[in-house]
Amino acid sequence: MAHPVSPLARPFPAIPPIAGVTPRVARAGYKDWGRCDLTFIELAEGTAVAGVFTRNICCSSEVELGRQNVAQGHARALVVNAGNSNAFTGYRGREAVEAIMAQVSAHLGCPQEQVFVSSTGVIGVPLPKDKAKAGIEAALLAEPCDWQAAAETIGTTDTFAKGAMAKAVVDGRTVTLGAIIKGSGMIAPDMATMLGYIFTDAAVEPGFLQQLLSAANQRTFSCITVDSDTSTSDTVLAFATGAAGNAPLSSFDSPGADAFAAALEDVCRQMAHLVVRDGEGAQKFIAVTVSGAVSDESARKIGLAIANSPLVKTAIAGEDANWGRVVMAVGKAGEPADRDRLSIGFGGTWAAREGQPLADYDEAPVAAHLKGQDISIEVDLGLGDGRATVWTCDLTHGYISINADYRS
Template sequence: MQVQGFKAAAVAAGIRYADRLDLGMIFSTTPAVAAGVFTMNTVKAAPVLLDQQRLLTGKAQAVLVNSGNANACTGQQGMDLAVATGSFAAKALNIDPGLVQIASTGVIGEQIKEEPFERAMPGLVKALSADGFDDLAKAIMTTDLVPKIATATIDVLGTEVSLLGVAKGSGMIMPNMATMLGFIVTDVAIEQPLLDQLLKVAVERSFNRITVDGDTSTNDMVLVMANGAAGNTALSDPNSEAVHDFAEALNSICLDLARKIVVDGEGATKFVTIRVTGAESEASAVQAARTIANSALVKTAFFGEDANWGRIIAALGRSGCSFRQENVAISFDAVQLVKQGLFIGGDCEEEATKVMKQKAFDVTIDLGEGECCGEVYTCDFSYDYVKINADYRS
């Protein structure tokens, strides 16, 4: 799918490995209103710090992204590199450097050289194409096994509007803001403060509800650019039906990408939705679900296809969520194992084990305390997760 006024490309710049797509670009033919959500990790990569400063203008026209090196914990040299590479891109595109967003992903703590960026820039800009997002999605992969793309087309005030998102993420995933890297482009015309508001809501209900290993990266970011090329009357009223429709599409893009990250979690063999119902508040439900979803004991039980509900209720008990044990019910899909805080018995554990042999299933924990609910998406811990992360830098 194409989005009016946007192009993308990727090349093999040799940043870490030879003959592998590792440098990508997104370009809007006109300056776009832009918004971003960034990692809450106190340790932030140079690109994150630079982008946060530049986004204060609410405008962007290009994104330059590399894989293989995170440019994190690299001091002033790393910041100088981020500024320099953005300048290479701005010069090649003939735009203001302040309109270039920078993103990096890969190994933390290693310095990165300017030369591969400068050498590859002319070819990267020349390769820009409306159909270049597939290559871009491949270029930002690290331990990812598959590229991640999501699209949507909607009617906004009688005008067709398109959205396209790409993301990367497989390990070091429990964003406290966003995902590892996510870029969304749309040709809708929209006021910047409203776009910023809608992105934050979309991220909270998607990227902030996933976990692979409970780790928040130094480089996490989600950027959205809207260039208005669709020609609709600019969206400005948050209560209008048109804004509601656009928000639903944006939410859908973010949730699709977030789910794909969990499915592609390092070494993952299961996609599991942890759903907590009957909570006193949504925040409490999400807190409980996230604690369960991050439990190494729970996640290894998922891998072993062991319906060990004791690990689930133990994680629930340390979550800080308010509940009474005698009210708790636990089910795997439609198979209930626990009622009023106690094991039901019979053949329910055998039936639950059958559920766990599926590639995807739900675990529902009903607290019996209120009317609120929340979901977090997670995966299992397999042998391969340890193997991948034991020698990641090699």
């Protein structure tokens, strides 16, 4: 973690152990750094799995195999490599992933497709098989670790460890959801957009877990952006061990399904926000709320056009209530909008209403709001009931420094 801690960082939450989940970390030495970089998480037999993956079509072998293997619904282990994404490495990259899957499945006596692998870091260098093998052997001998150690180990350019926790009462039992996530650049909402893992002791049928994760993803991870760039490795996996002993959730008709779905979405939203809070060079956390659109999806697309606009992001970095740039971004989104019905505000104060600057616009509260760390931009299109909130960070000198120096 070479860069200074983000000013928007949040402390790591107290996540208790999750029954049926055993995290361990080790040093594989993928890069020349003095830290653990391999995370090995063992999962109890019968653990259900669901996943969402990057839509980048130049995705890594890890993503290809993960997408394929999630279909059978069960998982026994997760291996996360940090420092090497193994993307764009051809058959050698694929062989490295398959070797990890074979090694772990032999150790656990489980089908190979129940071993999930993620890698993140530099693109184009095949993951060294020997380092991975030795790293896994070391992890198998290591003591189990806490969630913070696991979160630190999956990180790369992250400046702080990120975790989330929620509880829900399901079928009379309290179930726990714990999650870790990494990611700070190459973040755009076209699926998972980072590596994130959710673990719960709840019993959930794989198909229903997938349904819930996909729905939560659409309102959380798919609503964040740091720099509009979509990684080749993005993955979010959810694992449900069933150790809590509740009657397995199989649909919204199952008792407690609503509570579990809410807790899952809560954890996803916390994780998504943390990724934005560690956006490269971020100084401000920005929520863009678009209302009055023709549909929720249209509102989301307009929100992302605003959140991805370099001119809007630099204006916020400069604490400038430049609503004209917001107008521009609305207009370029390719979604229905009417210039003369558009209203734009900052921190709850309208700067322009129905296509014109407000005659009695008082800039003082807006200026005060923009000096803070948590910024809100409100856009009302005045067309319909569609609504969405997306989250991003400002674009600063820090982003340039980090990315013009990062070595390929």
